[in-house]
Amino acid sequence: MRRFTLTVLVLLLAAACGSSMEQRRKVRVATGGDPLLLPLDQMPPPGPPSLPAFPTVVTETLDNGLEVVVLPMASSATVSVRVIFPGGESTETPAEYGACTLLAEALRMGTLAHDERELAERIDWLGSSINMGCGADAFQAEAEMVAERTRDTVELLAEMLRVPSFPAAELARGKEQMQTWLAYADSQSEFMAMRRIHHLLYGQDPYGRYAPTADQIRAVDRDAIVAFHARALRPRGAVVVAAGATTPEAFFDIARLYFGPWKDAGAPPRAAPLPTSARPEDGDGETIVRLVDRGGAVQATVAVARRAIPRSHADYVALRVTDEILGGGPSRRLFQDLRERRGLTYGAGSDVDARARGGHVVATAEVGNAKVGEALDALQSEVRRIREEPVPRTELDEATRYLAGALAIRLDDPRQVASLVARQRLLNLPADEWRSWAGRVRAVSVSDVTTMAQRYLPTSHDTIVVVGDAEALHEQLSERAKVVVEVADPTDWD
Amino acid sequence: MLRRRWLLTTLLLLLPVLARGAPEGDPLEPKLHRHILANGLGLIVVPDEAATAAAVALAIRVGSWDERPGQSGFAHLFEHLMFQGSANAPKGEHMRIIAAAGGDVNAYTTFDHTLYYDVVPPDRLAQALWLEADRLRALALTREALRNQVATVREELRERVENAPYVPAMLRLQELLFSNWANAHPTIGNHTDLEKATLSMAAEFFERHYVPTNMVLVVAGAVEPDRTKQLVERYFGRLEPVIPPERPDTTEPPRSEAVVERMADPHASRPALFMGWQGPPRNHADYHAMALLGAILGGSESSRLYRTLVQEKQLAASVSAGSEGRLAPDPFQVVALLNERELGLARKAVETEVVRVQQELVADEELERVRNSLEAAFVFRTRTAAGRAQLLASLALVYGKPTTFRAELERYRAVTTEDIRRAARTYLTPERMAVVEVVPKEVQ
Numbered sequence: 001m002r003r004f005t006l007t008v009l010v011l012l013l014a015a016a017c018g019s020s021m022e023q024r025r026k027v028r029v030a031t032g033g034d035p036l037l038l039p040l041d042q043m044p045p046p047g048p049p050s051l052p053a054f055p056t057v058v059t060e061t062l063d064n065g066l067e068v069v070v071l072p073m074a075s076s077a078t079v080s081v082r083v084i085f086p087g088g089e090s091t092e093t094p095a096e097y098g099a100c101t102l103l104a105e106a107l108r109m110g111t112l113a114h115d116e117r118e119l120a121e122r123i124d125w126l127g128s129s130i131n132m133g134c135g136a137d138a139f140q141a142e143a144e145m146v147a148e149r150t151r152d153t154v155e156l157l158a159e160m161l162r163v164p165s166f167p168a169a170e171l172a173r174g175k176e177q178m179q180t181w182l183a184y185a186d187s188q189s190e191f192m193a194m195r196r197i198h199h200l201l202y203g204q205d206p207y208g209r210y211a212p213t214a215d216q217i218r219a220v221d222r223d224a225i226v227a228f229h230a231r232a233l234r235p236r237g238a239v240v241v242a243a244g245a246t247t248p249e250a251f252f253d254i255a256r257l258y259f260g261p262w263k264d265a266g267a268p269p270r271a272a273p274l275p276t277s278a279r280p281e282d283g284d285g286e287t288i289v290r291l292v293d294r295g296g297a298v299q300a301t302v303a304v305a306r307r308a309i310p311r312s313h314a315d316y317v318a319l320r321v322t323d324e325i326l327g328g329g330p331s332r333r334l335f336q337d338l339r340e341r342r343g344l345t346y347g348a349g350s351d352v353d354a355r356a357r358g359g360h361v362v363a364t365a366e367v368g369n370a371k372v373g374e375a376l377d378a379l380q381s382e383v384r385r386i387r388e389e390p391v392p393r394t395e396l397d398e399a400t401r402y403l404a405g406a407l408a409i410r411l412d413d414p415r416q417v418a419s420l421v422a423r424q425r426l427l428n429l430p431a432d433e434w435r436s437w438a439g440r441v442r443a444v445s446v447s448d449v450t451t452m453a454q455r456y457l458p459t460s461h462d463t464i465v466v467v468g469d470a471e472a473l474h475e476q477l478s479e480r481a482k483v484v485v486e487v488a489d490p491t492d493w494d
Numbered sequence: 495m496l497r498r499r500w501l502l503t504t505l506l507l508l509l510p511v512l513a514r515g516a517p518e519g520d521p522l523e524p525k526l527h528r529h530i531l532a533n534g535l536g537l538i539v540v541p542d543e544a545a546t547a548a549a550v551a552l553a554i555r556v557g558s559w560d561e562r563p564g565q566s567g568f569a570h571l572f573e574h575l576m577f578q579g580s581a582n583a584p585k586g587e588h589m590r591i592i593a594a595a596g597g598d599v600n601a602y603t604t605f606d607h608t609l610y611y612d613v614v615p616p617d618r619l620a621q622a623l624w625l626e627a628d629r630l631r632a633l634a635l636t637r638e639a640l641r642n643q644v645a646t647v648r649e650e651l652r653e654r655v656e657n658a659p660y661v662p663a664m665l666r667l668q669e670l671l672f673s674n675w676a677n678a679h680p681t682i683g684n685h686t687d688l689e690k691a692t693l694s695m696a697a698e699f700f701e702r703h704y705v706p707t708n709m710v711l712v713v714a715g716a717v718e719p720d721r722t723k724q725l726v727e728r729y730f731g732r733l734e735p736v737i738p739p740e741r742p743d744t745t746e747p748p749r750s751e752a753v754v755e756r757m758a759d760p761h762a763s764r765p766a767l768f769m770g771w772q773g774p775p776r777n778h779a780d781y782h783a784m785a786l787l788g789a790i791l792g793g794s795e796s797s798r799l800y801r802t803l804v805q806e807k808q809l810a811a812s813v814s815a816g817s818e819g820r821l822a823p824d825p826f827q828v829v830a831l832l833n834e835r836e837l838g839l840a841r842k843a844v845e846t847e848v849v850r851v852q853q854e855l856v857a858d859e860e861l862e863r864v865r866n867s868l869e870a871a872f873v874f875r876t877r878t879a880a881g882r883a884q885l886l887a888s889l890a891l892v893y894g895k896p897t898t899f900r901a902e903l904e905r906y907r908a909v910t911t912e913d914i915r916r917a918a919r920t921y922l923t924p925e926r927m928a929v930v931e932v933v934p935k936e937v938q
Contacts, residue, residue, distance in 0.1 A: 025584040027591060035620040036728050040631075041582045043624050046595070047617035050716065052546040075544030077521040078877055108795070116805065120796035125863045127870025146873050173808050180811035180833050183763040187659045296760045299652040331586065331593040340586065343645030346653050366653045398594040405596015409547035409615055413878050 052411045054435050057421065058248035060255075064264040065236030068255040069425065071243040071417055079150045079244035080414040082422035083141040083161065087232050088134050090206045090271030090357065098212035098220045099228040100134035102171070102178060106225055107132050107141075109170040112163040116170055119160065128153040130160065136207055137271075137356040138426050139232055144415065147245035151254050158258035161233060171222055179214045189294055190366065192488050193301040193467040196292055199493055200463045201307055201360050205274055213490050234265040239425040244414030274310075274358040287460045287481035289376075292488050293470035300372050300468025304379060305362040306458035311354040311427045315452060317437075319361070321444040322452040323352045324399040326386055327363055331398070333382045338365055344375045356427055361456055369469060373476035380460050387453040390446050404438035522872060522900040524882070527719040531727060533735040534707030538896050539722045540882055545715035547597075548619040549879035550612045552626055552711050553887035556703035557606040558681040559742050559822060564690065567683015570603040571647050571691055572699050576610065577601075578639040580629035585639060588625045595621070598880075603681055606821045607891050613880045616716035620725055623713075627729035630704060635693055644688050651682050659761040660768075663930045664829075667768045670753045670928035671825055676742050705736035710890040715879025744822035746772060752927040756837075759932050764811075765832040766932040767840045773826035773921050776819045776892050783909045783917040784826055788816030789864040790856055790914070791847060792828060796863065798847050803830055809840045821892065826921060837931040852918045855911040868906055872899050 028042045035044030055071040062068065089100050108130075109116045123130055128145040130153070141161060145153040185191045195210040202208035240259065242251045294300075309315055327334035327350030338348040348365035363383065367375040410416040424433045458464075460481070466473060470485045477483045486493065527539040561568050579585035592599040597614035599622075612622040655661045665680045672678040711730065713722050749772075759766075774780040792799040792815025803810040813830040828844050876882045876899060889897045 025587075027583050027587045035624070036724055040628075040729070040732070043582070043591070044620040046621060047619075049617050050546070050615060075542075076877065077873055117796065117801065120794065120800075121863060124794050124796045124867045127866040129874075144874055146870050149870075170805075173805070176808065176833055177804070177811040180764050180831060184659065184811075184831060187761050187763045189657055294761075297657055299649070299657040329589075329593060331590045336586065339646055340642065343642040344649070346646055346650035366649065366657070368649055368652055398590065402593045402596050405615055406598075407596075409596055409613060412544055412546040 052408050054411060055243065055417055057431075060248075060252050062235065062256060062260055064260065064262055066255070066259050066262065067239045067425070068252060068259075069239060069241045069421055070246065070248040070251045071241070071421060072247050073244050073412070073414055073417065075412070076244040076414050077147055078414055079145050079147055079242055079246050080418035081143040081145070081154060081157065082241045082418045083157070084239045084241070084422050084426050085139040085233050085268065086137065086237055086356075086426060087268050087271060088138040089136050089209060091232060091269045092206060092228070096220065096224050096228055097209065098216040099224045100139060100232070101212050102174065102217065102220055102225050103139065103229055103232075104132040104134050105174045105178065106166055106171055106229075107160045107164050109174060110165040110167045111159050112165055113159060116167070119156070122156060126153055126156070130157055132160075140422070150246055150251070154254050155258050158262075162259075162262050164229065166222055166226055168222055171225065175217055175220070178212075178217050182211065182214055182217065185211065186488070189297060189299070189301040189467045190364070192292055192294065193303045193364070193465050195490055196290060196465045196467070196486070196493070197303050197305045197360075197362060197463060199490065200290070200465070201305060202358075203275070206271070207274065207355065207358065215491055230265070232268055234268055235259065235262045236264055236266060237268045239422065241418050241422045241425065243418040243421065271357060285461055287464070289464045289466055289477050289481040289483050291470050291473060291477060291483050291485045292465060292467040293485055294467050294488055295469055295471070297369075297467075297469045299366055299368050300466050300473060301364060301366055302372060302375055302379065303362055303364045303465045304383075304458040304462060305360050305465075306456060306462040308352065308359045308361045308456040309354060310356060310358050312429060313354070315455070316352075316354055317440045318444045318448040319354075319452045319456055320352055321396070321399055321403060321441060322386070322449045322457070323350050323361060324403055325391055325395060325449065326350045326382065326453075326457065328399065328402070333386070334363060334365070334379065337382055338375055338378050342374070342378060344368075344371045344378065348375075348379065361458060363458065369472045372466060372468065372473050373480055376464070376466070376477070376480060383453070383457050383459065387450070387457060387459075391449050393446060396444070396446055396449060400441045400444060403441045407434065407437055520900060521876075522869075522903055523898050526886070526896055526898065527723070528896050529723050529726075531706065531731055533731065533733050534705075534738075535726075535730055535733065536710040536890060536896070537723065537726050538710065538712045538886055538890065539717060539719040540712065540714040540886065541717050541719055542715055542879060542882075545879045546616075547613050547879050548616045548622070548713065548715040548717050549883040550614075550619070550622050550626060550711070550713050551880075551883035551887040552610045552709060553891050554608045554610075554704060554709040555606065555738070555891050556608050556708065557604050558679065559606050559676045559744060559820075560703060560739070561676075561679070563675055564687055565695070566679045566687040567647065567651075567681070568687070568691060568695065568699060569608060570681055570683065571643060571688060572696060573601050573603045573608050573610075574643040574647055575633065575635060575640065575696055576629055578636075578643065579634040581632040581634055582628050583625055584634065588629070591621060591625065592618075597622070605681060605818070607888065609884060609887060611880065611884055619713070619717060619722070623725050623729050627733075630730070630733055633696075633700060635696055637693060640691060640693055640696065644691055647683070648685055648688055651685065651688070655680075655682060657761070659759055659763070660766050660932060663757050663759060663766065663768050663932045666755065666757060667770045667827070667928055667930045668825060670755060670930065671770045671772055672746060672823065673749075674744055674746050676744050677746065677820075677822055701736075702739050705738060706730065706733045707736060707738040710887055712883040712887040712890070714883035714886070746823050749925045752924045752929065754929040754931070756931045756933060758935070760935045762932055762934040764834065764934055765837050767810075767828070767830040767832060767837060767844070768930040768932070769828040769841065769844055770928050771826045771922050772926045773817055773824040775824055776821050780913075780917050780920070781817070781824070782905045783913040784817050784824075784921060786861065786864055786868075786906060786909050787851065787914050787917055788826065789868065790860060791815040791851065793864065794867065798851070799828065799830070799844065802843050802847055803840060807839070807843055809833060809835045809843060837933070841929060841931070848918065848922050852915065852922065855915055858911065861911055861914070865907060869903055872903055
């Protein structure tokens with residue numbers, strides 16, 4: 001009874017005081033002392049910080065040019081392996097569009113030693129997972145295994161990568177599967193929005209293809225997949241990263257055994273430089289909203305984007321911090337304004353997609369039809385604010401502490417460690433990228449944030465896409481911008 | 495960057511994979527330090543010197559099954575309200591403080607439990623525990639916060655259900671499978687009921703369910719057991735001991751025949767098949783057999799349904815099968831995203847495989863394969879402090895007491911091929927079955 005009364009009192013008191021009170025109040029943090037002795041209305045101070053070290057990196061290059069990187073983590077019970085082949089979709093010829101994506105499926109369909117079913121049964125029997133995927137900058141394989149299955153799993157992984165059989169019947173089936181998956185993906189608002197955003201930002205460059213179209217998948221034949229495999233998946237230029245319950249000696253032995261015989265076919269093709277601007281009409285001073293019609297939708301995806309920088313650019317760290325402040329998570333501006341204050345969306349945020357050859361910044365929210373105009377205004381208002389007003393120092397410190405600390409607490413997870421190193425190798429980042437990360441993040445200043453915001457965050461003159469019911473949304477969007485209604489069909493956008 | 499498949503994984507049921515860290519000794523049997531506070535709160539501490547984080551998982555035995563007709567979605571809405579401020583941590587502070595430490599904080603609500611978790615650097619454990627305890631002691635809700643979160647959850651309902659292909663069909667399947675409203679209605683609720691939420695409802699819900707005897711707290715990772723116990727006693731010890739609420743009635747009346755429905759989906763561009771059966775509850779002796787049956791039928795690309803529907807007959811682009819894991823009559827479901835084919839063919843193919851597994855014992859090698867996958871999945875999921883904490887908390891709610899990953903795995907290993915056949919015969923019967931066939935928009 002006492003607890004009920006206390007709860008009700010807090011509710012009534014808070015109701016009487018309204019909402020402004022909690023927006024300004026912060027937790028009272030004790031300045032010191034034993035947490036066990038402090039009053040309960042004060043949060044204890046943090047303890048002495050722990051600074052986990054990035055695992056040791058040991059590297060060897062095989063005779064065929066394949067680089068093998070091992071990060072032993074003795075306390076782990078598992079091993080995470082990443083195999084990166086630079087290029088990916090960026091090296092597809094126009095006639096090959098979709099070949100890289102289909103290759104990821106094809107490698108599971110059979111090898112010279114095992115058919116599709118045997119491969120699937122073998123992977124399950126090992127208790128491992130092996131996945132392949134094609135991205136904008138690389139073809140990648142990811143494998144997870146318990147420590148005792150490392151040798152067997154890597155053997156199978158190497159076999160799938162090196163000697164696929166490309167069975168015709170399975171490939172034909174796989175093409176139909178892919179078309180069904182694409183149809184499912186394209187029926188989702190956010191996916192369609194990203195397709196359109198990428199197309200607008202990058203045009204005919206491979207980055208402009210967020211995913212293949214059904215037509216492109218249909219047009220790819222077995223010869224194209226085989227040719228792409230031969231060209232793109234070769235040892236020289238590729239990297240194998242292993243993190244977890246292994247040692248350099250043990251894993252190098254395994255790598256030599258199963259990847260060593262892979263014939264050196266020379267360096268892989270390099271992607272062409274990214275054109276500086278794919279769509280000359282963007283940024284001409286007029287606010288244009290491309291409204292991709294998804295008839296009958298009760299909610300719309302609102303996305304604003306702008307071309308930015310590649311991952312290796314000197315501005316990346318400062319831009320990443322800026323983006324974190326704007327829309328990095330639930331504590332950041334977009335979420336706090338669009339959701340926690342206005343109730344317009346389940347989630348709003350922003351992201352820096354910085355790739356090998358270029359990148360962009362995109363901010364998004366999923367919003368009910370009645371509030372799309374208001375959400376677009378609010379989103380742009382937050383971008384304007386961070387461009388025009390210096391961020392408070394406390395807010396900058398919280399963002400940098402998050403970015404520095406978020407890396408540290410993940411260093412006991414082999415998956416995270418392997419992925420970080422794979423990314424560092426793919427993007428040719430410095431060897432000390434992750435060791436120096438925290439320091440570089442903390443060095444970002446208030447004026448850096450303002451500069452990055454003005455330089456890279458999307459304004460009302462940049463790319464704006466709304467995917468939703470055109471009939472329901474046209475009027476409120478027309479009050480704010482020139483609206484161009486488009487069909488939700490990528491083949492129609494050119 | 496890795497884009498392999500756009501599957502219906504968000505609609506599907508996953509095996510209850512156990513995660514395991516890497517302490518010394520058997521990684522599936524970490525040392526559990528157990529304690530029960532005087533007010534009934536259960537505490538489990540799982541130290542791991544190699545961890546770089548401390549994870550807190552607070553699992554409360556409250557979910558949509560506790561809701562009353564007219565209040566659907568309230569348990570999940572209340573989870574949102576738990577982040578709207580407490581007596582000493584105003585709205586937004588919990589998230590801000592954890593994020594500023596480089597950590598993560600979030601929560602989820604299911605049919606039968608709600609779980610709150612924090613993952614922080616080890617030096618912030620006391621802060622995370624203090625924040626969790628503060629909101630259990632006294633929430634500080636305002637009408638504006640309630641209005642704001644009702645609006646937020648309604649947007650979530652639009653995003654996850656109304657604006658998404660196939661999800662309405664998944665929810666409709668539950669309505670066809672179950673007669674008892676507690677089992678049939680969706681955790682996300684509906685707009686009408688959400689709009690009816692009031693502060694007094696929130697206070698009553700909090701008083702009834704958020705009591706120490708109805709929850710378990712797990713702390714894992716770079717933590718020291720004795721110190722952790724002291725902190726938990728200090729922060730949570732003042733919570734009042736309250737008799738836990740009665741469990742809702744989830745009994746289902748007997749059924750006499752299968753229910754089949756066809757549904758038009760304006761956002762779907764391919765047909766899909768949702769088939770379900772009433773299975774045993776999560777804590778029933780037959781549950782593990784059903785879970786393994788799900789893996790054999792549709793757990794991976796080596797599974798029977800994948801072979802039949804995807805590879806041989808090419809009726810589907812993807813298929814999966816499995817149990818949800820409810821502490822009540824539990825839906826065992828088969829979900830298939832179909833190529834442009836006749837819906838009836840896919841259903842017939844599934845039924846043929848069901849009959850097969852009812853008539854013939856599965857091969858020993860097949861069972862062993864599934865067991866190996868399951869054990870590895872346990873290891874993968876629990877290799878982080880967060881994974882360990884959350885899974886131990888969930889298991890403690892299932893069994894009413896702490897259980898180790900090894901003990902749970904042994905329950906799976908004890909299942910025989912005869913158990914699987916018997917489970918298939920008992921539960922995958924026509925009278926326990928419901929089907930929703932989804933027709934894409936251009937076919938309507």
